[in-house]
Amino acid sequence: MSWQLDLIVLTMVVICGIAAINIRDLLGAGILFGAYSFMMCLLWAVMGAVDVAFTEASVGAGVSTVLFVAAVFRTTRRTKD
Amino acid sequence: MRILGLVIVILCGSILIYHTSDFPDWGHPASPASTHVSPYYIEKALDDTAVPNIVTAVLADYRGYDTMFETTVIFCAGIACFFLLRITRRMEPSVTLYRHLPTGITLRIEKGGKEPDDSNIFKRIDTQWVPYDLIINTTCRMVIPFIQLFALYVISHGHHSPGGGFQGGVILGASVILFAISTDLRTAISRMSERLGAFLSATGVFIYAGAGALCLVLGANFLDYSALAPVLNVNSVMARSHGILIVEIGVGLAVMAVMIWIYYNLSSAGRHDEGL
Numbered sequence: 001m002s003w004q005l006d007l008i009v010l011t012m013v014v015i016c017g018i019a020a021i022n023i024r025d026l027l028g029a030g031i032l033f034g035a036y037s038f039m040m041c042l043l044w045a046v047m048g049a050v051d052v053a054f055t056e057a058s059v060g061a062g063v064s065t066v067l068f069v070a071a072v073f074r075t076t077r078r079t080k081d
Numbered sequence: 082m083r084i085l086g087l088v089i090v091i092l093c094g095s096i097l098i099y100h101t102s103d104f105p106d107w108g109h110p111a112s113p114a115s116t117h118v119s120p121y122y123i124e125k126a127l128d129d130t131a132v133p134n135i136v137t138a139v140l141a142d143y144r145g146y147d148t149m150f151e152t153t154v155i156f157c158a159g160i161a162c163f164f165l166l167r168i169t170r171r172m173e174p175s176v177t178l179y180r181h182l183p184t185g186i187t188l189r190i191e192k193g194g195k196e197p198d199d200s201n202i203f204k205r206i207d208t209q210w211v212p213y214d215l216i217i218n219t220t221c222r223m224v225i226p227f228i229q230l231f232a233l234y235v236i237s238h239g240h241h242s243p244g245g246g247f248q249g250g251v252i253l254g255a256s257v258i259l260f261a262i263s264t265d266l267r268t269a270i271s272r273m274s275e276r277l278g279a280f281l282s283a284t285g286v287f288i289y290a291g292a293g294a295l296c297l298v299l300g301a302n303f304l305d306y307s308a309l310a311p312v313l314n315v316n317s318v319m320a321r322s323h324g325i326l327i328v329e330i331g332v333g334l335a336v337m338a339v340m341i342w343i344y345y346n347l348s349s350a351g352r353h354d355e356g357l
Binding site: 047050051053054055058059062063066067069070071073074 | 107134136137140235243244245247248251252254255258262340343344347348349350356357
């Protein structure tokens with residue numbers, strides 16, 4: 001991947017990370033963490049760590065998002081602070 | 082207080098970022114990570130274990146002891162979620178909803194009312210979130226077998242391609258979670274019960290530790306799979322390859338069961354009656 005694309009993906013990672021802790025909607029935070037994990041998965045794949053990228057895609061972007069959504073479904077969607 | 086926290090975070094972050102300039106370049110051949118044990122793995126892994134994917138060989142063979150405790154950590158996560166969330170005493174819901182399948186009419190039954198007895202016509206549905214979507218049901222029903230087949234491929238083909246027990250186990254667990262989301266939690270629990278989940282997660286860890294202990298019994302070090310050669314009737318190099326497959330299956334079982342178990346407990350808040 002060219003360094004421009006690399007930089008775009010890295011910027012998206014930072015944006016997703018900051019947005020996930022600032023957003024008031026907890027469901028949105030869970031989805032943003034999924035997007036964050038997917039961008040990280042792209043970066044791992046670019047750096048040649050394909051196994052790590054695979055783990056990030058399945059665990060980070062897949063199951064952990066589902067667990068976040070399930071936890072939000074059982075608690076509350078709005079954060080207090 | 083928030084300003085102070087922000088200042089501390091920015092200070093620590095800038096110190097960390099400043100010191101990354103002292104790191105060796107990415108992939109530098111003279112960096113400590115590339116000069117210590119990596120050359121041995123890169124040159125000898127194929128000869129030692131007959132596994133082309135070096136990551137799998139390092140993960141399950143050279144550093145197998147680490148991976149065993151990673152599996153144990155995942156097992157402990159499942160146990161912790163169970164003890165924190167699970168509510169074993171039965172709480173009768175005040176209202177139960179049933180769907181009359183031929184017509185799609187929903188019945189609302191207050192506490193103490195007469196429950197429908199013919200379960201082929203009446204189906205209990207959740208009180209909070211009640212989808213009845215033919216497209217979602219049919220699509221998931223068609224996709225889930227292929228997801229599971231792919232998960233088995235990932236587990237068994239981890240020797241040659243990216244993947245292995247962790248990834249395959251997560252995908253296998255995700256297929257059951259997808260089934261639970263597309264139908265409802267009670268249907269998923271009737272297919273794969275909590276008891277089976279607990280049993281499989283313990284079995285996965287037992288397979289891993291048992292393979293190591295078997296090596297110990299056969300006179301080698303713990304998790305030195307070359308000792309399994311007489312048992313598996315292959316030479317010692319192929320025995321290491323097969324030993325990796327055995328522990329990957331154990332990891333896959335444990336991870337799959339724990340993912341499903343945590344999902345059951347989280348989505349139903351420990352009651353296992355109604356969930357996402």
